[in-house]
Amino acid sequence: MRFDNQVAVITGAGSGLGRAYALALAERGAKVVLIDNDISGLESSHKAVLALGEQSMVFKLDVSNIEGVKDAVTQIIELWGHIDILINNAGIHSTCDFDNLTIENWQLQLNTDLNGSFYMTKAIWPHMKGRGYGKIVMSSAVSGLYGDMHETSYSASKMGLIGLVNSLYLEGMDYNISVNSLTPHAVTSMTAHKLAPSVKPLFSKTSITASMLFLCCADSPTGQHLLTAAGSVSHGQFAEFKPSYFPAGSCKPETILSSWQQIHQAQPANLHRSGEEQVLVWARRGAGEHHITIE
Structure with a gap:
């Protein structure tokens, strides 16, 4: 799998996974654009790319600076005339209990992880549409998918990216633009303190960079969510468990309370491709009772 003559933009490229993504793409022939707020990390990544014999551009940039993002693009x-790949990897992380979470810290988290990804995508999107080709990867996190103690702002920003993928990929399909998310977990400066010494060797970047390259290749899917860590790669999707239907007039809060054990995780689970599909399913469930025919 090669990326010759392609231009890849990677945010948060000064260290950790962003640096690994940049090097992996450069090793396979891509020109890489390195974006980070840490100049020393950027310079190190830039030298590493040049050592591979590939071209590189460097921008010391906070992705929450929308004017700076526009100027860089x-x-x-x-x-270089075009941008083929965008990896929205830049992010920050700090744990804080909700009582002590300030509005400023909440906004800082969302401005970096969620808004920064939006700004980069918004600036690059028309160029991808114009060429009829593009690969966009959003970097989520397990705390966003499942939640964790003292991670409310981090979880909200990362889950927001899942929603961004779920709708944006539909708009990109007519223009051959793929939009996916990658939820990785590797030993980096952001995660090292959360992993026991005995398991740290398992959490290398190998499966993560392989998954990233897959999502950036010409034959990648779109609208998908990959989870990868410790050598494994899996596909994730929101599931709705089997519904319990209550006739009109009988669905009261007391009814739901008494039926909760029946409702909670009732099998089988159902997967829906879009919000519209979910609404259609709801409509069909209730139509029969009211003698409504849905085509």
Whole structure:
């Protein structure tokens, strides 16, 4: 799998997974654009890319700076003419109990992880549409998918990216633009303190960079969510458990309370491709009682 003559933009490329993504793409022939707020990390990643014999652009940039993002994209297009791949990897992380979570910290988290990804995607999107090709990867986190103690702002920002993928990929299909999410977990400066020494060797970046490259290749799927860590790769999707139907007039809060054990995780689970599909299913469930025919 090669990426010759393709231009890849990677945010948070100064260290950790962002650096690994940049090097993996450069090793396979891509020109890489390195974006980070840490100049020393950027310089190190830049030298590593050049050592592989590939071209690189560097931007010391906070992705929450929308004007800076627009300017960077303009410079990339002026130099290389196109952008084929965008990996929204930049993020910050700090744990805080909800009582002590300030509005400023909440906004900082969302501005970096969620808004920063939106700003980059928004700036690059028209260029991908114009060429009829593009690969976009959003970097989520297990705390976003499942939640964790003292992770409310982090979880909210990362889960927001899942919603962004779920709708944006539909708009990209007519323009050959794939939009997916990757939920990785590897030993980095952000995660090292959460892993026991005995299991740290398991959490290498190998399966993660392989999954990233897969999502960036010409034959990648779209609208999908991959989870990868410790050598495993899996596909995730929101599931709705088997519904319990209550006739009109009988669905009261007391009824739901008494039926909760029946409702909770009732099998089988159902998967829906879109919000519209879920609404249609709801409509069909209730239509029979009211003698309504749905085509």
